[in-house]
Amino acid sequence: MRQTWPTDLPHATRVDLLEGIRRLAAGTPITVPDPAADGGLPVDLASGWIERDEAGRIVGLAGLCLAPTPHRLQVGATTVHAWCAWDTLFLPELLGATVAVASTCPVTGEAVALTLVGSEIRATSSPRLRLAFTTPSAREFRAGPRRVFCRHVHFLRDADAAATWTAERPGVFAIDLALGLRLALLRNTVVFGALLGERAIASRA
Numbered sequence: 001m002r003q004t005w006p007t008d009l010p011h012a013t014r015v016d017l018l019e020g021i022r023r024l025a026a027g028t029p030i031t032v033p034d035p036a037a038d039g040g041l042p043v044d045l046a047s048g049w050i051e052r053d054e055a056g057r058i059v060g061l062a063g064l065c066l067a068p069t070p071h072r073l074q075v076g077a078t079t080v081h082a083w084c085a086w087d088t089l090f091l092p093e094l095l096g097a098t099v100a101v102a103s104t105c106p107v108t109g110e111a112v113a114l115t116l117v118g119s120e121i122r123a124t125s126s127p128r129l130r131l132a133f134t135t136p137s138a139r140e141f142r143a144g145p146r147r148v149f150c151r152h153v154h155f156l157r158d159a160d161a162a163a164t165w166t167a168e169r170p171g172v173f174a175i176d177l178a179l180g181l182r183l184a185l186l187r188n189t190v191v192f193g194a195l196l197g198e199r200a201i202a203s204r205a
Contacts, residue, residue, distance in 0.1 A: 110157050132172055
């Protein structure tokens with residue numbers, strides 16, 4: 001999981017990231033301490049994980065964003081988006097919320113729907129869904145996750161759609177949703193640890 005996020009972040013940086021994700025899920029741009037400050041996250045890597053608007057406010061952070069993408073998340077009455085399909089599997093646990101996911105299979109054009117409650121998938125539009133995945137190196141990731149990872153990672157209607165998608169993309173393969181969810185939750189644990197149980201973060205100590 002180190003390819004997709006540093007695992008040795010200082011506690012204060014982890015707090016800023018998780019708090020920022022939860023605030024951004026309210027659907028408006030936010031201002032938070034820069035996770036790249038104070039040596040918390042290498043600037044060259046942070047630049048690909050934080051998106052800002054012209055006013056300098058954060059509008060995208062660690063997989064969650066306000067601008068429309070093919071992966072829509074409904075969190076209560078608020079609509080936000082994810083950079084890729086895999087993000088929709090780990091974000092609900094970070095938010096501690098019920099999330100309705102709406103996406104599209106890029107091969108068939110068919111709608112994909114999932115409902116997640118925290119760390120559990122409660123419903124899907126099809127039991128045959130697959131998840132496209134890839135594992136760029138840490139060096140490749142410094143070009144930005146959306147460029148080297150997210151553009152390949154989509155929900156696929158079934159094994160046939162998965163075969164078509166992966167055949168055209170070297171290094172991309174398909175996994176089932178159960179494995180995708182396990183990897184997503186492992187990523188959350190590695191990055192945020194005990195912070196996952198805190199719905200509101202009161203201290204950066």
